[in-house]
Amino acid sequence: MAEFAIIFISAIFVNNILLSQFLGICPFLGVSNKLSTAAGMSMAVCFVITLATVVTYLLNMLLAAFGLEFLQTISFILVIAALVQMVEIVLKKISPALYSALGIFLPLITTNCAVLGVALTVVTKDFNLGEATWYAFSTSLGFGLAMVLFAGLREQLALNNVPKAFRGIPIALVTASLLAMAFMGFSGLV
């Protein structure tokens, strides 16, 4: 149980996927203008990362059995793309409400490097299936936390008068820098 707690804390705070591992920066900068879209994106990512990690973890066992680990990159990305497509179809049928909430974010996730990044990280660590799933879930919660915090800050930022050259992405990056500095305070926690 203690191991699970350590994975949880470390994935969310200490090695935050956005602010210290730099995975998934595109949605972090792209869809963080509004709190509600940021939350929607985080939910979709959380769902896909967890599911994709379980599938790629099992797939990797199959690849390893045949000594084909060099196919990881190409097979993982295909599985993730297919999975996202499938999730979209299934959600549309089963839960139209959730589908319309996640809507446009789902197809965008295929090229979100956080998903492939987590899948590729998990297989290099010595995780069993339970730990791998938990790690993926915690990591995506960390993604959600950073995303929502950042979107909140950017909503406030939009009300301020920013120097012309800083408008848009640069001031967002400065904000991200301060947020990353705050998260550095967690290092050494576990």
Added chain:
Amino acid sequence: MEEHTMGKFQLITKGLIKENPTFVLLLGMCPTLATTTSAINGMSMGLATLFVLVLSNMAISLIAPYIPDKVRIPSYIVVIATFVTLLQFVMQAYVPDIYETLGLFIPLIVVNCIVLGRAEAFANKNSVVDSACDGLGIGLGFTLSLTVLGLVREILGSGSAFGFKFIEGDGILAFVLAPGAFLALAYLIVIFRKLTSRKAE
């Protein structure tokens, strides 16, 4: 086929300033921030992306007429992933140290939006030679930006440039770590905007 009006030389140089992938288009931010802890690392990442970009642009330009429109994106991803796997083999064989340092971000070139973006926006409607030039130009722009960002962070963060130390002791450690990456990139974009807007006037 949609033809562009630029010459080969223009195709190569536009990636450096006008369509600079890092400072103007803001694409491929993950490797930009993560691998620029030093000038050498930034440059290696840029060159690795350049390699994939040129080869995938050429291959996609060749096969694009035969791919049904509906499945084009998955097909492009497979082509790109193939070249990335090739790159992994080459790097493991000849530059294992750099491969080790860049780590996860080499396989992640597959999902780098610059590569897929060029395939979709340019390579699938232009000739092989033009696509190669376009890949080379954008790749060089990316390499240059990453090298500059890496250089700035290395000078401030560890007091050295391209591995040569010129200040005794440590630099500002934060610039090697995550916060410095965001901050350095923010200021470089601002400087780049200032310089290019003055030129336009």
